[in-house]
Amino acid sequence: MPYLAAAVVLVGLLCVLNLLLTLGLIRRLREQGAAQPRHAGPPMALKPGSEVGDFATTTVDGEPLSRADLIGLVGFFSAGCEPCHDLAPRFAALSTGLPRLAVVTGEDPELVAVLSPAARVVVEDYDGVVSGAFQNTWTPALYLIDGGQRVVAAGGRLEDLPIEIPV
Template identity: 85%
Template sequence: MPYLAAAVVLIGLLSVLNLVLTLGLIRRLREQGAAQPQDAGPPMALEPGAEVGDFTTTTTEGEPVSRAILIGLIGFFSAGCEPCHDLAPRFARLATGLPRLAVVSGDDPELVAVLSPATRVVVEDHNGVVSRAFQNTWTPALYLIDGEHRVVAAGGRLEDLPIESPA
């Protein structure tokens, strides 16, 4: 009988120790989560200063597009992406004087129609040549590219880039 009582006490002490350690772990995870910025934006594969990879493709109008002529504002949009549909009209009417290229992943004629009057549009699969050149897996994603084919700025909103956007 004394062995049984000792076993029950030992199990009880181990349970209390487990509870204390679990609560401490939960508190530490909450502190770490609070320390990280909540609005960090989408994960961008090519950060400012990175060089865009090589690619060659054609726009919906049959115009050739390659890394060699790439400069300006590049936007990645995808079918079924609500934020992409919200951003597309603002991207299309952006009056900066910068050349623009919109890359639409998937079959979305409505999105292409919104973008195509004002910008060159490339339609490709989610892992198309332009997406691979930018190592881009997120939409919407915007990149500002300089004359040396390097990323100047990247973000998920027009406000993330150092450009003037319409009101």
């Protein structure tokens, strides 16, 4: 009987020790989590300084397009994406003087109609060649590309890019 009582006391002490260690771990994780930003934006595969991969495709107007033609603002939009539909008119209305390319994944004539007057538009599947060249899996996604086909800035909103946006 004394062995049973000793075993119960030992198990109880181990449980209290485990509880104290768990509470300390939770407190430390909360402290570390508070130091990190809550919303870091969409997961952009190509970061500033990255080079865009090779691709060759055709715009909806029949114009050939390749990596060599790439400069300016590139936007990725997808069918059925509410934030994409909200961003598309602002993307089309920009008066920055930068050439624009809009990549629409999926069938969405409305997005194409909004974007076509202001940008070259490519319609492709979700695993299309332009998306592959950018390693892009998120929409909306915006990239600012320099003359060397390198990413200058990337983000999910126009405000994430270092361009002047009319209010």
